Amino acid sequence: MSDTPSVDQLTFEQAMAELEELVARLEEGELPLDESLALFERGRSLSQRCNDLLDAAEFKVKQLGPGSDELEDFDLDE
């Protein structure tokens, strides 16, 4: 895997998609051992990334200004 971006840069869906792909590749078998181990390490980082993203998610809501396409912050009063 030459073009692997750092896990920290991935969005949830990217991390998830890659994780699914890695599992599929491993399931096919036929990989050398060191590559399999590297894949697993990568998979572990990816799953951690997914959970981290959800843990750290800060719910943000914006509002479209009246009669414009400008976005403003929307006050969340709960």
Added chain:
Amino acid sequence: MLQQLSLLNPTEPWTVADLTRYIKEKFETDYRLQDVTVTGELSNVSRPRSGHMYFTLKDAQASLRGVMWRGQVARLTYQPQNGDRILVHGNISVYEASGQYQIYADDINLAGTGDLFQQFEALKRALEEEGLFDPIHKKVLPHWPRCLALVTSPTGAALQDMLNVIKRRWPLLEVVVVPTTVQGTAAPPQIVAALEAADRLSPDAILLARGGGSLEDLWAFNDEHVARAIFETNAPVIAGVGHETDFTIADFVADLRAPTPSAAAEIATPDQREQRQVVDDLLLSFARQLGDYLRGLRWELAEQQAILWGLSPRAQLATAQQQIANLKLRAALGILNRLRLQREHLRGLTQTLAGLGSTTTLARGYAIVSRAGTNEIIRSSSAVKNEESLDVRVADGQFGVKVTERTKKS
């Protein structure tokens, strides 16, 4: 009958009850009053614990008391609200205890409902024929939405409900509220504008939502322009208008219909609890795969090792040593065997030798003859002369003899 007694005597005063019954009968024998539909504004609605409903129907000039019995109230599809313009069907009669004439209602509907319903059906049919509801136009929601636009009233409970659901399920979302009026004549053009503005943000989905209300309250969502605006958006639209039982044109055109605003928010979002589980499961199956793979490798390794051991010089050495040991054993056995044979041969010879020994021969009666005074053994008749002395040895001693005669075997 009492009243008839009174009538018989006009000078007698009527009792209140008689008079009231008389009047009641007047109402009840008038066929027009027994099957009547009245329109007016509903007020003073009350539903005591009995379950019956009492109300007043009024217009600018007059008012009419009304009652609907519990059984019919239960069958009403319409929720009566003070101020509604309604149509009441029933019969007119008198409640004797209060001397009040009133309408005994068996059906109540919002006035104009018929018209609205016809409009609704006509528009629905037209749009359906045009293909606006066709499933082939339904857009698919992305599996992982990143941005949602909420087209709704900025102050409504519907918005708060949706935000709560989204925050709980998928806080990774970017949410943009696109405010609009959702009720009244100003609503349709505003909703259209809001849908267009929302679509310009290229969200993953647009939630078009409004909380519950009367048929008129939801009417903006039966507007043809709103329907077409929903159809035109590039982003998929999820409609969550009113309650589960409310169906609007917007619901039919939308790519997905949700029964309520909260349900629309649920449909639009993955659930983070489920997704965390999915991630964990993936990693687990990953680890299991790897485990199987490693076990397979170990097996293969063990197999190769076994083969390698078979080929190693140590193993060859062991074989050779074994062969040497075998040979040694065979050699030792061979030698022992030879020794035994020789020993036996020797014993045979000894015995033979013993048989040849003189002592036993002499014992059997043979004698050894030698020249007298010598050890020269006489083996031939020609070795002696007549009169020559010879020594004769027998088993138990010897004696001397003289040769008297010689004969040679011919």
